[in-house]
Amino acid sequence: MTNAPLRTVFYGPVISSKDLTAYHAWPRCVLCVGADGHIAWIEHDVAPSDLQTVLETNGSADANFIELRAGEFLLPGFVDTHTHAPQVPNIGSGQQYTLLEWLQHVTFPMEEQFADVSFAHTSYKDVVRRIIDSGTTTCCYYSTLHLDATKALADVVHAAGQRAFVGKCNMDVNDLCATYVESDAAASLRDTDNLIAYIRALPHDLVRPVLTPRFALSCSRQLLSALGERARADRSLLVQTHIDENIGEIQAVHNTFPECSSYAAVYDKYNLLGQHTVLAHAVHLTDAELELIKERRSGVAHCPTSNFNLNSGICNVGRLLDNGINARLVGLGTDISGGFSTSILTEIRHASIASKALLMHTGSESQRHTDSTFEGKPLGVAACLHLATLGGARVCGLGERVGKFAPGYAFDALLVSVRTDAGNPRLWGVEQDRELGIKRLGHILDSMLERFLFTGDDRNILRVYVQGKCIGGAAWR
Numbered sequence: 029m030t031n032a033p034l035r036t037v038f039y040g041p042v043i044s045s046k047d048l049t050a051y052h053a054w055p056r057c058v059l060c061v062g063a064d065g066h067i068a069w070i071e072h073d074v075a076p077s078d079l080q081t082v083l084e085t086n087g088s089a090d091a092n093f094i095e096l097r098a099g100e101f102l103l104p105g106f107v108d109t110h111t112h113a114p115q116v117p118n119i120g121s122g123q124q125y126t127l128l129e130w131l132q133h134v135t136f137p138m139e140e141q142f143a144d145v146s147f148a149h150t151s152y153k154d155v156v157r158r159i160i161d162s163g164t165t166t167c168c169y170y171s172t173l174h175l176d177a178t179k180a181l182a183d184v185v186h187a188a189g190q191r192a193f194v195g196k197c198n199m200d201v202n203d204l205c206a207t208y209v210e211s212d213a214a215a216s217l218r219d220t221d222n223l224i225a226y227i228r229a230l231p232h233d234l235v236r237p238v239l240t241p242r243f244a245l246s247c248s249r250q251l252l253s254a255l256g257e258r259a260r261a262d263r264s265l266l267v268q269t270h271i272d273e274n275i276g277e278i279q280a281v282h283n284t285f286p287e288c289s290s291y292a293a294v295y296d297k298y299n300l301l302g303q304h305t306v307l308a309h310a311v312h313l314t315d316a317e318l319e320l321i322k323e324r325r326s327g328v329a330h331c332p333t334s335n336f337n338l339n340s341g342i343c344n345v346g347r348l349l350d351n352g353i354n355a356r357l358v359g360l361g362t363d364i365s366g367g368f369s370t371s372i373l374t375e376i377r378h379a380s381i382a383s384k385a386l387l388m389h390t391g392s393e394s395q396r397h398t399d400s401t402f403e404g405k406p407l408g409v410a411a412c413l414h415l416a417t418l419g420g421a422r423v424c425g426l427g428e429r430v431g432k433f434a435p436g437y438a439f440d441a442l443l444v445s446v447r448t449d450a451g452n453p454r455l456w457g458v459e460q461d462r463e464l465g466i467k468r469l470g471h472i473l474d475s476m477l478e479r480f481l482f483t484g485d486d487r488n489i490l491r492v493y494v495q496g497k498c499i500g501g502a503a504w505r
């Protein structure tokens with residue numbers, strides 16, 4: 029029997045998130061990627077002596093065959109649920125500021141330069157390459173307020189083959205910088221509609237448009253209202269914005285929208301709080317806001333590096349998870365250049381540290397909670413992996429397509445190496461022979477994963493696949 033032409037079969041260790049408390053670690057997995065870039069079939073435990081039979085039974089004996097070497101494994105690609113592409117050139121600067129002064133003195137002057145489309149195109153090529161090679165297979169990008177530069181970003185992402193959401197900032201108000209603002213709500217909407225049509229006309233649907241009211245302070249009521257109408261009329265459109273990041277910002281929102289009871293209530297009033305909304309930060313949510321967001325089933329992009337770096341506060345992610353934000357819909361965001369890293373690995377580390385810092389601050393570990401709750405505990409490896417992959421995919425509405433390895437899912441994946449020859453000396457000593465007993469192999473795989481998550485970098489990410497196609501990584505260059 030022969031099936032449709034099958035493209036590639038991988039044989040070796042495969043790790044994939046199950047939920048916030050557990051992940052699958054299959055040391056001797058066979059995973060077949062079809063010609064369409066989707067996972068065709070998976071056999072979780074195949075001894076070398078059974079391999080040929082398994083391939084033949086699945087009609088895949090003639091497929092391209094890749095056997096992972098000892099010290100290598102496959103992991104679902106990272107999902108960055110919140111970042112700013114035009115701020116990458118600023119990365120690592122301006123850390124003396126808090127949010128509003130940082131926007132004024134560091135960020136808006138940088139973003140203004142993207143009025144020059146040729147500068148934008150050149151910059152975005154570097155930016156997108158760097159983000160892909162960091163292991164991000166799906167990225168939610170903010171561009172600037174410029175239409176043409178945002179089209180350039182969409183073009184670059186499209187050409188690179190990354191899965192992404194690309195949004196043009198809506199900003200018809202800017203009290204912090206008089207030269208970086210759209211002329212009025214109508215112009216902002218016209219450019220937004222133009223961008224949506226442009227992105228939707230691109231030849232494949234890996235890149236999608238996203239409505240991007242920058243934050244409540246950057247939009248007039250008229251603009252918020254019109255954007256909410258668009259979100260309501262087209263449920264396939266994702267919305268991304270910021271919420272409750274910094275105390276000064278929250279106070280300014282209260283002053284600007286005194287008729288609304290909270291920051292979240294502003295977005296809700298204008299129909300921008302829905303199932304397809306990605307809310308970045310959510311550091312200082314009140315209980316009432318938490319309830320509202322939960323009711324609306326919006327997702328949260330947890331951006332711990334940025335929150336530390338801009339001195340915004342520590343988001344209590346355990347509280348969000350326990351309160352079932354959109355069925356536990358929380359992902360990670362690099363929030364460049366509030367955050368200083370293009371890598372979701374950095375967010376994993378800071379998410380872990382943030383959860384421990386909260387613990388130190390509030391005292392001993394919570395005794396009240398059960399094993400399936402998260403508040404008052406350090407985030408474990410399984411939770412970190414989940415937030416970085418499947419959780420992030422769910423936040424941006426792709427949880428049925430990417431974020432884990434299962435038949436029918438797109439093969440968005442990282443081929444990770446913790447071998448000495450990957451060039452990262454901090455990860456020595458974890459190469460092992462596949463002939464070891466299955467239990468020992470599983471244990472080694474746990475250790476490889478944890479050490480990669482906490483000490484790995486782009487040298488360890490040999491190949492980055494999106495929809496079955498290799499688009500980056502250290503071995504691809």
Ligand SMILES: O=c1[nH]c(=O)c2nc[nH]c2[nH]1
Binds near residue numbers: 112127270273366
């Ligand atoms: O971290 C942030 N980065 C930004 O660019 C921004 N704009 C509004 N609010 C913001 N927060």
Ligand SMILES: [Zn+2]
Binds near residue numbers: 110111270308363366
């Ligand atoms: Zn941001």
